[in-house]
Amino acid sequence: MNNPDQKEYRFTRDSLRKKFRLSEFLSEKIITGVAFLSITIIVLIFFFVFKESLPIFRSEKKAAVKVESIQKQEQYGVDTSVTSNASGQEQYGVTTKDTLMIENQAPERDTVAHGSEQATLKSLVGKQWLPVSDNPRYGLIPLIVGTLKITLIAMLFAAPIAILAALFSASFAPYWLREIIKPAIELLAGFPSVVIGFFALMVMASFFQNIFGYDGRLNAFVGGVAMALAAIPIIFTITEDALTAVPRTYTEASLALGATRWQTALFVTLPAATPGIFAAILLGIGRVFGETMIALMATGNAAMISANPFESVRTLAATIGAEMAEVVFGDTHYSVLFLIGSLLFIFNFSLNAMAEFWVKGKLVKRFQGKQS
Amino acid sequence: MKETKIKTKNLTLFYGAKMALNSISVDIPENEVTAFIGPSGCGKSTFLRTLNRMNDLIPGVKITGEVLVDSLNIYDKQIDVVNLRKKIGMVFQKSNPFAKSIFENVAYGPRINGITDRKKLEEIVERSLKNAFIWEEVKDRLHDSAMGLSGGQQQRMCIARTLAVEPEIILMDEPASALDPISTAKIEELIFELKKNYTIVIVTHNMQQAARVSDLTAFFYLGELIEFGKTKKIFTSPDKKQTEDYITGRFG
Ligand SMILES: Nc1ncnc2c1ncn2[C@@H]1O[C@H](COP(=O)(O)OP(=O)(O)OP(=O)(O)O)[C@@H](O)[C@H]1O
Ligand SMILES: [Mg+2]
Numbered sequence: 001m002n003n004p005d006q007k008e009y010r011f012t013r014d015s016l017r018k019k020f021r022l023s024e025f026l027s028e029k030i031i032t033g034v035a036f037l038s039i040t041i042i043v044l045i046f047f048f049v050f051k052e053s054l055p056i057f058r059s060e061k062k063a064a065v066k067v068e069s070i071q072k073q074e075q076y077g078v079d080t081s082v083t084s085n086a087s088g089q090e091q092y093g094v095t096t097k098d099t100l101m102i103e104n105q106a107p108e109r110d111t112v113a114h115g116s117e118q119a120t121l122k123s124l125v126g127k128q129w130l131p132v133s134d135n136p137r138y139g140l141i142p143l144i145v146g147t148l149k150i151t152l153i154a155m156l157f158a159a160p161i162a163i164l165a166a167l168f169s170a171s172f173a174p175y176w177l178r179e180i181i182k183p184a185i186e187l188l189a190g191f192p193s194v195v196i197g198f199f200a201l202m203v204m205a206s207f208f209q210n211i212f213g214y215d216g217r218l219n220a221f222v223g224g225v226a227m228a229l230a231a232i233p234i235i236f237t238i239t240e241d242a243l244t245a246v247p248r249t250y251t252e253a254s255l256a257l258g259a260t261r262w263q264t265a266l267f268v269t270l271p272a273a274t275p276g277i278f279a280a281i282l283l284g285i286g287r288v289f290g291e292t293m294i295a296l297m298a299t300g301n302a303a304m305i306s307a308n309p310f311e312s313v314r315t316l317a318a319t320i321g322a323e324m325a326e327v328v329f330g331d332t333h334y335s336v337l338f339l340i341g342s343l344l345f346i347f348n349f350s351l352n353a354m355a356e357f358w359v360k361g362k363l364v365k366r367f368q369g370k371q372s
Numbered sequence: 373m374k375e376t377k378i379k380t381k382n383l384t385l386f387y388g389a390k391m392a393l394n395s396i397s398v399d400i401p402e403n404e405v406t407a408f409i410g411p412s413g414c415g416k417s418t419f420l421r422t423l424n425r426m427n428d429l430i431p432g433v434k435i436t437g438e439v440l441v442d443s444l445n446i447y448d449k450q451i452d453v454v455n456l457r458k459k460i461g462m463v464f465q466k467s468n469p470f471a472k473s474i475f476e477n478v479a480y481g482p483r484i485n486g487i488t489d490r491k492k493l494e495e496i497v498e499r500s501l502k503n504a505f506i507w508e509e510v511k512d513r514l515h516d517s518a519m520g521l522s523g524g525q526q527q528r529m530c531i532a533r534t535l536a537v538e539p540e541i542i543l544m545d546e547p548a549s550a551l552d553p554i555s556t557a558k559i560e561e562l563i564f565e566l567k568k569n570y571t572i573v574i575v576t577h578n579m580q581q582a583a584r585v586s587d588l589t590a591f592f593y594l595g596e597l598i599e600f601g602k603t604k605k606i607f608t609s610p611d612k613k614q615t616e617d618y619i620t621g622r623f624g
Contacts, residue, residue: 174431
């Protein structure tokens with residue numbers, strides 16, 4: 001029972017002088033910066049959406065000017081889709097549809113050559129999705145690849161931002177600020193995705209085009225970032241809950257051992273909340289996976305297999321959304337769309353089940369003992 | 373009497389508008405065990421937590437007066453709270469192991485202090501666990517989750533975790549209140565050993581425990597320090613009527 005090397009045990013001003021901890025300083029600033037930046041951007045986007053609708057309420061002359069400029073913007077949107085028929089209000093509705101039709105190659109024409117069932121089944125694992133051509137091919141691979149690609153892009157953006165923002169809110173923000181951030185972001189979770197899609201189509205697409213200089217205005221990247229906007233509130237909320245659910249005694253134990261706030265957040269709070277954060281990410285993936293409107297509006301909807309994030313993609317959900325009006329009841333195409341629906345359902349169901357049961361079980365274990 | 377380690381002067385604390393401590397002045401000697409007793413809600417924990425500035429974390433806390441450790445005012449603006457807490461360890465009422473292995477729990481303090489050498493960490497962990505009298509019970513399961521230990525073992529592991537940082541003062545807030553008599557006896561024995569090297573302040577509701585382990589006893593009531601002195605004296609012939617009533621169980 002002897003102490004290590006009987007060192008001089010005294011409290012002195014020198015040994016306790018305030019220290020500047022660079023890593024502490026940097027990490028706190030970075031975390032605060034990211035949190036604030038992302039929150040500001042998200043809030044600004046929603047303000048922008050409202051702001052752009054204001055001209056309607058101004059004098060008529062001004063409104064006319066504005067409409068014209070909106071039409072001009074609309075033209076950009078059409079660039080890729082080759083046709084730009086008639087201008088005017090109706091166009092809004094038509095534009096995206098047009099784009100879709102073109103990629104479908106041939107509109108409406110009744111499927112002439114039905115391959116045998118065998119052929120259909122085989123084509124399911126093929127690389128081409130041409131449901132309404134003369135020789136229809138229902139290859140799901142490009143759709144699945146497209147969906148995974150856009151999910152990956154969305155998660156690469158959404159997960160770090162949402163988790164850092166949640167960490168900031170749960171561990172660093174003063175109480176009053178937390179009381180503002182949390183409900184504000186939770187409100188955003190209920191924002192209709194069609195508005196986000198519209199914003200992505202109109203503004204983000206051009207914005208990113210200017211930065212990266214890609215050709216196709218609408219592509220996986222734009223779609224992915226837009227979907228990240230939809231997923232951030234979900235991931236944030238659940239992560240925040242998981243972080244605040246970490247017992248306060250943990251934080252106190254860590255601080256009482258002489259850990260800084262940052263060390264405590266990083267080494268104690270975050271690891272203790274990993275199952276919850278994992279659940280948050282799973283649910284975020286589920287959100288992106290099933291998201292139809294944004295995919296339809298911002299991804300370009302061309303079914304191709306490519307690793308380039310700036311190529312257009314077509315997701316499973318968007319495929320149903322785009323083609324549902326064109327299929328013939330009882331047709332092979334019709335069945336394939338329902339097959340896609342089943343796939344989506346099964347996938348989302350398993351994600352949610354995983355988040356619910358597996359993660360919860362893990363949490364219980366973690367806080368109540370057993371092997372880890 | 374030994375040298376004074378902690379000295380408070382007119383320490384007053386408010387939670388918002390509610391006064392929780394009213395002008396407390398005590399001298400806590402080095403290498404002795406000082407016990408705080410008093411009815412629930414009288415401010416024992418609050419006072420204990422002012423000694424390592426844990427109350428800083430609670431919004432709306434206002435503190436006036438001084439806390440001097442080795443005649444250094446720990447509420448001085450120049451003082452680094454993080455380093456201060458390394459020198460003044462704390463053991464909580466409810467054992468609070470991290471959801472990590474036993475080894476990682478004890479190694480946490482040294483690790484955040486920048487010790488990465490595995491050998492050295494192992495040494496520190498072993499020594500700390502031995503000093504907390506729990507080594508024999510856990511040496512074969514160091515890498516199992518600490519959550520799987522019994523309550524008493526968890527509490528001793530938490531003490532080991534505190535020792536691993538090599539503090540000079542250890543504050544204990546009812547460390548044995550949730551434990552069975554055997555574990556309690558082990559903790560008391562441990563406190564007895566620890567006071568050779570550390571200054572110990574312990575909050576307890578258990579009169580026999582205070583009488584057994586402490587050298588000095590302070591009796592708090594409604595945020596005031598009623599009486600402070602040698603444990604023997606407090607328990608045999610207290611000066612104040614209130615103290616006597618509380619100790620003999622005739623209180624309230
Ligand atoms: N965070 C807080 N905010 C507001 N009031 C508090 C807070 N913590 C404690 N108090 C109040 O301060 C007073 C002293 O509390 P404290 O926890 O110090 O009592 P205690 O003597 O440790 O009691 P116990 O023996 O039950 O642990 C109580 O009236 C309590 O309600
Ligand atoms: Mg208490």
